[in-house]
Amino acid sequence: MTRPLRADALRNRERLVAAATELFTGSGVDVPLDRVAKRAGVSIGTLYNHFPNRGALIDAVxxxxxxxxxxxxxxxxxxxxxxxxxxxxxxxxxxxxxxxxxxxxxxxxxxxxxxxxxxxxxxxxxxxxxxxxxxxxxxxxxxxxxxxxxxxxxxxxxxxxxxxxxxxxxxxxxxxxxxxxxxxxxxx
Amino acid sequence: MTRPLRADALRNRERLVAAATELFTGSGVDVPLDRVAKRAGVSIGTLYNHFPNRGALIDAVxxxxxxxxxxxxxxxxxxxxxxxxxxxxxxxxxxxxxxxxxxxxxxxxxxxxxxxxxxxxxxxxxxxxxxxxxxxxxxxxxxxxxxxxxxxxxxxxxxxxxxxxxxxxxxxxxxxxxxxxxxxxxxx
DNA sequence: TAACAACTTGAGGGCCACCTCAGGTTGCTG
DNA sequence: CAGCAACCTGAGGTGGCCCTCAAGTTGTTA
CATH class of the missing domain: 1.10.357 (Tetracycline Repressor; domain 2)
Incomplete structure (x- = not known):
């Protein structure tokens, strides 16, 4: 069913979760998603590719x-x-x-x-x-x-x-x- | 120092407080201020004349x-x-x-x-x-x-x-x- | 290495609430 | 009633965040 993610995609996803964990933990779950993307070194579009909304990101964290x-x-x-x-x-x-x-x-x-x-x-x-x-x-x-x-x-x-x-x-x-x-x- | 308010100004102020009381009580203190002004039958500008910010309105309520x-x-x-x-x-x-x-x-x-x-x-x-x-x-x-x-x-x-x-x-x-x-x- | 699909990019449109200000209106005073 | 200040108005500027999508890039498969 769910075919494996491409290598770069997987890497980006992990970076996003790591960045979100840091920011959410430190500043609460309300931080602008742009900031999460920036800290992950990824574009805002990529963030939305992986997580359709903030809730999905929180659930991942x-x-x-x-x-x-x-x-x-x-x-x-x-x-x-x-x-x-x-x-x-x-x-x-x-x-x-x-x-x-x-x-x-x-x-x-x-x-x-x-x-x-x-x-x-x-x-x-x-x-x-x-x-x-x-x-x-x-x-x-x-x-x-x-x-x-x-x-x-x-x-x-x-x-x-x-x-x-x-x-x-x-x-x-x-x-x-x-x-x-x-x-x-x-x-x- | 504080000279008395003009009659219409006083009336508007009272209407604003009344409207804010209603809305804040029912829907919480986060209601858009435009809505408070509208319910008071007053323009948004007037609201800001009397209360420089939301906090001032809350304090009045x-x-x-x-x-x-x-x-x-x-x-x-x-x-x-x-x-x-x-x-x-x-x-x-x-x-x-x-x-x-x-x-x-x-x-x-x-x-x-x-x-x-x-x-x-x-x-x-x-x-x-x-x-x-x-x-x-x-x-x-x-x-x-x-x-x-x-x-x-x-x-x-x-x-x-x-x-x-x-x-x-x-x-x-x-x-x-x-x-x-x-x-x-x-x-x- | 060709060629496709998967993935990324970031400018930009949408939304909503905040707040301002130039110009019009109205109460008040003499 | 004249004339001035006090007051009101609301369109529009500002800012922040959300989310999209057409175009470009990159991993992957054969």
């Missing part, structure tokens, strides 16, 4: 990063204590989110009619994430009614908090701490 | 609404129980925020380098708000270290949650409940 979620979640499941597994998973995840404006922006901008495939990607890793949640719930340390949609909302709200933290991790950590205390079901 | 905060806060202080005073204040405030896209948008978009004077306005009512906080803290029902900046962060994060709730108040109420549980310092 994000999945790599989302893969890290799997590792984080696996690590969390391996932890002895379900609660600390759950919390370190969240802290790790938001650390990643705070370090990469592309991710944070994608979450912020994924307004109700989400344009890109981020939700789909999140669904992919959803299985593992659901495991982390389930383990904490079953152990009775997480509110029994805390579901994936609650986590989704937390991610979105934290994206906003992170954007306001301006690089100071302590700021969003503090806020996250409040919420975690709120969803903790253990005995104090 | 919001303060009315922020005034309601004072009433809410006063009501909260009048409540017998400091904790229920605190929580009903917050629920009331976010209800207002959920009902008015102008407010919610202004909060969401007031990115770190905030353009409009919303923060200043919040500071104005800040005295009363600080009272509500202080009362709850002094009564030992609110974390002793929960300050105004924490409240500010909560407001911002809730703005995001509200935007995602798409009119379903139960959604943001649920999330707010988590956070409130987290900052509650009473004995369970």
């Amino acid at each position: 994000l999945p790599d990063r989302v893969g890290e979620l799997d590792r984080l979640a696996a690590h969390a499941c391996a932890a002895g204590d379900p609660w600390s597994g759950f919390t370190t998973f969240l802290y790790g995840m938001f650390e990643m989110q705070a370090a990469d404006r592309a991710i944070n922006d994608a979450i912020l901008q994924g307004r109700p009619p989400g344009p890109t495939a981020v939700p789909a990607e999140c669904g992919r890793g959803g299985g593992v994430v659901e495991q982390v949640l389930g383990r904490a719930r079953d152990a009775g340390v997480l509110r029994a009614d805390f579901g994936p949609s609650d986590l989704g909302m937390l991610v979105r709200s934290m994206a906003q908090v992170i954007a306001w933290s301006e690089g100071d991790d302590e700021v969003w950590r503090r806020h996250l701490g409040f919420v975690l205390t709120g969803v903790w079901a253990g005995r104090s | 919001l303060p009315d609404r922020v005034g309601e905060l004072d009433r809410l806060a006063a009501h909260a202080c009048a409540a017998g129980d400091p904790w229920s005073g605190f929580t009903t204040f917050l629920y009331g405030m976010f209800e207002m925020q959920a009902a008015d896209r102008a407010i919610n948008d202004a909060i969401l978009q007031g990115r770190p380098p905030g353009p409009t004077a919303v923060p200043a306005e919040c500071g104005r009512g800040g005295g009363v708000v600080e009272q509500v906080l202080g009362r709850a803290r002094d009564a030992g029902v609110l974390r002793a270290d929960f300050g105004p900046s924490d409240l500010g962060m909560l407001v911002r994060s809730m703005a995001q949650v509200i935007a995602w709730s798409e009119g379903d108040d139960e959604v943001w109420r649920r999330h707010l409940g988590f956070v409130l549980t987290g900052v509650w310092a009473g004995r369970s």
Whole structure:
């Protein structure tokens, strides 16, 4: 079906993804596409040959990063204590989110009619994430009614908090701490 | 210094504010200014005569609404129980925020380098708000270290949650409940 | 190496919102 | 009511970004 790309085409595509990754990560997913093309050393036309729109480019950039979620979640499941597994998973995840404006922006901008495939990607890793949640719930340390949609909302709200933290991790950590205390079901 | 406006100028200014209030409230603070002018029955040039930029218009629209905060806060202080005073204040405030896209948008978009004077306005009512906080803290029902900046962060994060709730108040109420549980310092 | 298809190029058209300003209109004052 | 300032008007300039496409270039296959 899909015949192999010509050598130069493949090279250009890789350069484009690399340039987009850099710019999206640093300045958000709103950077003019001309700038992405220029940084890739390629014409704007070529960019559009490979990616019909901005969303396609974002979709090409994000999945790599989302893969890290799997590792984080696996690590969390391996932890002895379900609660600390759950919390370190969240802290790790938001650390990643705070370090990469592309991710944070994608979450912020994924307004109700989400344009890109981020939700789909999140669904992919959803299985593992659901495991982390389930383990904490079953152990009775997480509110029994805390579901994936609650986590989704937390991610979105934290994206906003992170954007306001301006690089100071302590700021969003503090806020996250409040919420975690709120969803903790253990005995104090 | 500032001599009184001419009669027609005053009328136009009022019409502009009214039109902007309607449009901002319903469709967010991003509506094209041409549309605001048209709805006010005034030319775009007149709009710029009165308000040099969008921020000035927003500043003219919001303060009315922020005034309601004072009433809410006063009501909260009048409540017998400091904790229920605190929580009903917050629920009331976010209800207002959920009902008015102008407010919610202004909060969401007031990115770190905030353009409009919303923060200043919040500071104005800040005295009363600080009272509500202080009362709850002094009564030992609110974390002793929960300050105004924490409240500010909560407001911002809730703005995001509200935007995602798409009119379903139960959604943001649920999330707010988590956070409130987290900052509650009473004995369970 | 010929010859085709795949790919690239970048000027340019479209769109939309922002904002200006020269000229016309209107309230106001004496 | 004259005459001046204050005010209004809206066509049009500006800028940014989006996206297209006809013409040129380059990899590839035979």
